[in-house]
């Protein structure tokens with residue numbers, strides 16, 4: 001018994017310190033609520049640690065809305081909703097909900113016949129894919145944000161629009177979107193969110209998607225949403241992300257990144273390629289060894305970023321800390337560092353980054369991953385560098401980067417363009433003044449070396 005306590009002790013105190021840091025993060029004025037004696041809480045923590053309850057409803061919550069029962073057992077008193085960042089809380093919950101929607105669609109896509117897949121995956125004018133998940137997530141997030149903050153107060157910049165859904169040949173896909181959105185919203189209460197009293201009509205779903213037509217800019221507050229980032233990865237059964245951020249007067253103030261196929265533990269990253277398919281083929285879905293699905297979130301100026309496992313309605317996972325802080329890697333030796341980049345060579349120049357890697361002394365193979373999962377990998381310390389150099393003329397969009405940038409910055413890293421300037425989210429939907437490419441690093445030393453290498457080799461590149 002005493003030996004057990006000794007072994008569990010450090011975990012409890014680590015867990016306790018995470019809980020206290022998390023409370024401070026969510027509730028800047030919460031010192032009066034924080035417990036004075038960590039040890040006095042330990043036995044209560046241990047007795048309830050095995051249970052994974054549903055999260056309480058945030059409107060009627062008597063405990064902190066993002067805490068599980070282990071946190072409740074700290075008896076910190078009932079913080080009021082208005083004391084914490086309601087925007088962050090709703091954003092995390094709705095991204096959790098959206099991830100659940102995506103998981104269902106991805107599973108059905110993978111098991112579909114070729115003809116059924118054609119209905120679910122469409123091609124946009126630029127030949128990029130769009131699926132019922134992209135439209136359904138956009139409708140769901142838009143509806144939930146409008147429901148909580150009022151449709152007049154909510155301004156959203158997002159990737160998708162209703163154009164392709166509005167002609168008569170798209171009836172099949174539009175019906176699938178409406179069905180998917182309504183199925184998802186019936187689960188809202190499980191994620192602590194209010195859903196509609198009755199199923200949304202086609203018009204309401206189109207309105208929710210179409211409402212995300214803000215153009216951004218330097219004044220005021222707006223949300224930036226990429227409903228499915230890395231849609232190509234999504235349709236291939238691989239990595240993708242749901243990315244939601246809040247931008248105020250041109251600065252990203254909140255970021256939430258849902259990464260449904262991202263492993264909870266770094267060691268599993270080596271299975272990155274066709275991860276999802278491997279999981280379904282090689283292991284039973286409940287296997288802890290393959291545990292995957294994380295939601296990352298950060299708030300500007302706190303110096304902290306956090307990770308939560310994906311809530312699974314029917315599943316239960318062993319996950320110490322439940323909500324835990326993430327931090328960038330401390331590696332600053334290029335020989336030990338790993339860099340991430342897009343999978344598709346049409347989205348970045350693999351040959352240019354290979355040259356940079358060689359000149360800086362990076363020895364590890366690049367980690368090629370779809371979507372903003374790359375930003376999450378740097379924020380969690382799973383890799384040290386992310387580089388992207390799109391072809392000349394391509395304009396990066398704010399929803400492809402905003403949530404990831406604040407995540408890395410608050411986790412201790414650096415993100416700039418290739419000229420060393422911060423990304424500018426105040427210029428509308430594009431990162432208009434971006435110089436050449438994007439460089440995100442775990443620390444200033446690696447960042448400086450990459451910038452110097454870009455300057456040295458840019459002139460002789462064909463970019």
Ligand SMILES: Nc1ncnc2c1ncn2[C@@H]1O[C@H](COP(=O)(O)OS(=O)(=O)O)[C@@H](OP(=O)(O)O)[C@H]1O
Nearest residue numbers: 228229230231342343344346347369370371390394
């Ligand atoms: N030509 C071109 N050049 C550069 N970037 C482009 C280009 N076309 C698309 N995009 C954007 O890239 C987003 C996907 O980025 P990834 O890092 O996931 O790329 S990759 O799929 O791994 O290659 C992708 O986001 P989603 O559309 O949300 O998937 C696009 O916004």
Ligand SMILES: [Mg+2]
Nearest residue numbers: 226229230400
């Ligand atoms: Mg995207």
Ligand SMILES: [Mg+2]
Nearest residue numbers: 159226228229
């Ligand atoms: Mg997208």
Ligand SMILES: [Mg+2]
Nearest residue numbers: 128129159231
């Ligand atoms: Mg797209």
